[in-house]
Amino acid sequence: MxxxxxxxxxxxxxxxxxxxxxxxxxxxxxxxxxxxxxxxxxxxxxxxxxxxxxxxxxxxxxxxxxxxxxxxxxxxxxxxxxxxxxxxxxxxxxxxxxxxxxxxxxxxxxxxxxxxxxxxxxxxxxxxxxxxxxxxxxxxxxxxxxxxxxxxxxxxxxxxxxxxxxxxxxxxxxxxxxxxxxxxxxxxxxxxxxxxxxxxxxxxxxxxxxxxxxxxxxxxxxxxxxxxxxxxxxxxxxxxxxxxxxxxxxxxxxxxxxxxxxxxxxxxxxxxDEEDMKSKWADYFNILIISEALTETKNNIYKNPIVSFKKYLDPKYLKILENPEKLVRSAIELNQFLKAK
Structure with a gap:
């Protein structure tokens, strides 16, 4: 045996x-x-x-x-x-x-x-x-x-x-x-x-x-x-x-x-715990939204171009990302407009 x-x-x-x-x-x-x-x-x-x-x-x-x-x-x-x-x-x-x-x-x-x-x-x-x-x-x-x-x-x-x-x-x-x-x-x-x-x-x-x-x-x-x-x-x-x-x-x-x-x-x-993960995920994703919105701004500063993360993201997240990113971009554009005045 x-x-x-x-x-x-x-x-x-x-x-x-x-x-x-x-x-x-x-x-x-x-x-x-x-x-x-x-x-x-x-x-x-x-x-x-x-x-x-x-x-x-x-x-x-x-x-x-x-x-x-x-x-x-x-x-x-x-x-x-x-x-x-x-x-x-x-x-x-x-x-x-x-x-x-x-x-x-x-x-x-x-x-x-x-x-x-x-x-x-x-x-x-x-x-x-x-x-x-x-x-x-x-x-x-x-x-x-x-x-x-x-x-x-x-x-x-x-x-x-x-x-x-x-x-x-x-x-x-x-x-x-x-x-x-x-x-x-x-x-x-x-x-x-x-x-x-x-x-x-x-x-x-x-x-x-x-x-x-x-x-x-x-x-x-x-x-x-x-x-x-x-x-x-x-x-x-x-x-x-x-x-x-x-x-x-x-x-x-x-x-x-x-x-x-x-x-x-x-x-x-x-x-x-899954609920703890979901809560933190929302915070992480908010950072990702702002990061994507700032890519062009950072490219204006850095010598080496920074690429978007979008090509690496699951397509289901791209839709969630779209509107908040536009809002952040709008705020940046408004700030630039006010500075120009």
Whole structure:
């Protein structure tokens, strides 16, 4: 009986690993355009869409941006991430107000501010995790390679939790001393470790080879959107864009999942009341209305043109947006008329 149950456990996690392995080709495709990866909150249909893009896209960079932008600008989804996941996660929840501020700045198309508010959240969260596991002496840790060792600690936490879940699922077998033998348990947990590491390597690779790449010691830099270049002002041509903001936001999604996956107190579902989400959505959408109305005004000020978000929005929201946007535009035009007088 135990052998059958053992094989069932092995088969279940093996199927997950096989599915995840197929994502490597998609992630490799995304990374050609300096996009990151699908994070574990992604749904099955997301995989299908990106698979089609990888073979059919005529303008890959723009079509990839369109995919991630549409997901982000479904503001209900973004609110669920912030209030339903991030604000509940250890280490990350301390930055939930900064994350929300960055999202508001992004919706307002103030991408420079949005990026500079969000960028320290990734490093800060990793550092807090490291300090909690290895002691206060790591609080001032600035060596990125040491900081990235946090993913090994996350893997240990994930495997330990899977071991606890395994014994809980087969409590009756533990009680009658017919639980998996030591070797069987090790094989099952080894599979779980492989599964988690397949996911986590995507985030680690991006941080190590793109965002946190030390440009001082690397002559070949394929991605100019880089922490070292930004913080030390080594490059005046940093692209503070919507696409680069979405890359950072994707990292936060990934961190939220990785922390929650190894913590028993974290739900796999969004912990947000639907009515609370609707109330906040109305406020977010008001900001989006004003942001769209101000696009032309900002284009008069900024050197780099700002594009409308409308092409990324669900058509059902365009009608809701139309009249309020006209009113804001009218107020701007009236103000300009009065100033001219």
């Amino acid at each position: 135990t052998k059958q149950i053992f094989q069932k456990e092995i088969n279940l996690i093996t199927k997950e690993i096989e599915l995840l392995s197929k994502l490597d080709s998609i992630n490799s495709y995304l990374q050609q355009y300096n996009w990151i990866f699908l994070h574990p909150y992604s749904q099955g249909m997301d995989i299908g869409i990106l698979q089609r893009l990888s073979t059919e896209a005529e303008n890959p960079k723009e079509e990839i941006l369109h995919f991630f932008a549409k997901k982000f600008l479904d503001l209900r989804n973004t609110i669920h991430f912030i209030d339903g996941f991030y604000s509940k996660r250890p280490f990350l929840k301390e930055y939930s107000s900064s994350i929300e501020e960055s999202v508001i700045l992004c919706i307002q198309k103030d991408f420079n501010g949005a990026i500079n508010v969000l960028l320290p959240v990734i490093e800060g969260t990793l550092r807090k995790y490291l300090v909690s596991k290895q002691g206060i002496e790591k609080e001032q840790e600035i060596n990125i390679s040491k900081l990235l060792s946090v993913f090994e600690l996350m893997t240990i936490d994930y495997v330990d939790l899977q071991k606890k879940y395994l014994k809980r699922r087969y409590h009756s077998l533990v009680t009658i001393n017919k639980y998996f033998d030591t070797n069987q348990e090790k094989q099952i947990l080894k599979k779980h470790k492989e599964y988690f590491e397949l996911w986590i390597k995507q985030l680690k690779n991006y941080l190590q080879n793109n965002l946190y790449l030390n440009t001082k010691h690397n002559t070949v830099v394929t991605d100019s959107f880089n922490r070292h270049l930004i913080f030390h002002a080594l490059n005046q041509d940093i692209e503070y864009s919507f696409s680069n903001y979405l890359r950072l936001f994707n990292c936060i999604n990934f961190l939220s999942w990785a922390i929650g996956a190894g913590d028993e107190t974290c739900s796999i579902l969004s912990e947000l």
